[in-house]
Amino acid sequence: MGSQDQAVHDNAEPTDVTVIGAGVIGIACALALSRRGLNVMVVDKQAPGMGASFGNAGHMATEQVFPIADASILKRLPGMLMDPMGPLRLDWRYLPKALPWFTRLLSNLRPTPYQASTSGLRALNEASLDAWRRLLDTVDGAHLLKQDGSFMVYERESSLTDLQTLKACMATQGVPVESWSGNAIRNVAPQLSESIHGGLFFPATGHVVDPLAVVQRLVTAAKSEGVTFCQDEVVSGHVHAQGVTLETTALGRLHCRQVLVACGAHSASLTAHLTGKRVPLDTERGYHLMLPGEQSRLPMAVTSLERRFIMTPMSDGLRLAGTVEFAGLKRPPNMERAWQLHRLSQGLFKTPLDTTEATPWMGFRPSLPDSLPVIDSAQDSRVLLAFGHHHLGLTQAAVTAEMIAGLATPGTPGAGATRCAPSTHNQALPELAPYRLDRF
Incomplete structure (x- = not known):
């Protein structure tokens, strides 16, 4: 697009906040920002939520509440490279690019940074469900959240020690957790097989x-409150005295007083353009398999300790998820990994899962x-x-939205803040310090 075309599409009157990213975090933030009296536009190259x-x-x-890796990752690294269907996969072709990220990951296993990460995760998670309840109540969406807990089950007697260790670690972090026998679990989820010896129940999940x-x-609530949506790709931007100018592929230049970068795995480049800071952001390529014929198989989410995946009941079927692959943003998906989730489910139920019209996905x-x-x-604060x-x-989307709204509202502290983010709900939000950009 030439400069003349760009001038045609320049928005002469700057938006208060342009949100880049129409995922659940970006949309939740957009709604929270709008409710602080700000004029908000959301821009994403995909439709919202896709x-x-x-x-x-x-x-x-x-x-x-624990970081995504612990010391056991060192023992698992050969398997990550060699097993294309393993629960944690590192594509050997991506290893050179991923090596700096994994080096930082291993550095974070030292006691002090590991505990700092745990504390930061716990603070967000402890505030998350209350924030979601507040948000969904305002959009007539309370029925979309089931607060009935979840299970982690085990099948091998040799796994009991690991399970007890995990329970003890979670209890020290204040995570509500209970030990249940296999029979007690089957009383709640009767279609689970006799192979399950027992597990942990987490009552404060959903x-x-x-x-x-x-x-x-x-999105519907945001539109009704004046938030506008634009399907376009933001490719770069720069900060100046009047605010921020963003360059897009279709609309040309967009002007705003503030910009929110909330485009997930695609956020690193824009963050570098806008702040000059390079963040060590990589992507976990997650897969799921959706089974539309299994709408009544489970009453709540169930995770397998040994098989390392989760099964969640949804209105349109049962979703199997949890496999992780490190292969970057550009390689095509390996949907065999999604189908592997069905193979992992075999033996967990008294009768096999129905794969009729099953659909695989990667994100x-x-x-x-x-x-x-x-x-x-x-x-x-631009x-x-x-x-x-x-x-x-x-x-963490709803609590993140409350924190971002506090940062964006005039008069609240910016990047230098170390106290709690302000709250309009008479409840302090997590301290900002653990999540600041300058920790890298």
């Missing part, structure tokens, strides 16, 4: 019945090596940042 938000496991994973419907409900989950997101403001939530994007 990226990683479409395919997430649907689990409100408040129990997952799941959504349709992740896309959650996003669509937020990009944004991951930072310390397992914490970036939630911050930069460039004198640039807001909300990305890097890895597989906790759905869980």
Whole structure:
């Protein structure tokens, strides 16, 4: 597009905030910003909710307070490279590019940074469900969230020690957790097989019945409150005295007083353009398999300890998810990994799952090596940042939106803040310090 065409599309009157990213985090933030009295536009090259938000496991994973890797990753590294169907896969062709990221990941396993990551995750997760309840109540969406807990089950007697260790670790972090026998679990989920010896129950978790419907409900509310949506790709931008100018592929230049980068795994380049800061953002390529014929198989989400995947009941079927692949943003998906999830389910139920009209999916989950997101403001608050939530994007979206709204509202602290983000709900939000951009 030439400069003359760009001039035609320049928005002469700047938007207060342009949100780049129409996933669940971007949309939740857009709605929260609008409710602070700001004029908001959302820009994404895809329709709202059609990226990683479409395919997430649907689990409100408040129990997952530990970083995405621990010391055992060192023992698993050969298998990650050699087994294309393993639960944690590193494509050997991507290894040179991924090596700096993994080096930082391993560095984070040292006691002090590991504990800092755990503390940061716990703070967000503890505030997450309350934030979701507040948000869904305002958009007539409470029925989309089921707060009935979740299970982690085990099948091998040798796994009991690992399970007990995990329970003890979670209890030290204040995670509500209970030990259940296999029979007690089958009383709640009777279609599970006798191979399950027992497991852990997490009462303070839940799941959504349709992740896309959650996003669509937020979009409808946002539009009704004046938020505008534009399907376009933002390729670069720069900050200046009047605000921010963004370059797009179709509309040319967009002007705004503030910009929010919330485009998940695609956020690194824009963050560098707008702040000059290079963030070590990589992507966990997540897969799921949706089984439309299994709408009544489970009453709640169930994770297998040994098989390392999760099964979540949804309004349109049963979703199998949880496999992770490190292969970057450009390689085509290996949908055999999605079908592998069905093979992993064999033996967990008294009768096999129905794969009639099953659909596989792959999406990009944004991951930072310390397992914490970036939630911050930069460039004198002209640039807001909300990305890097890895597989906790759905869980942490609503509380992230409240934190971003506090950062964007005039009079609240910007990038230099170390106190709690302000709240309009008489409840303090997590401290901003663990999620700041300048930690890298």
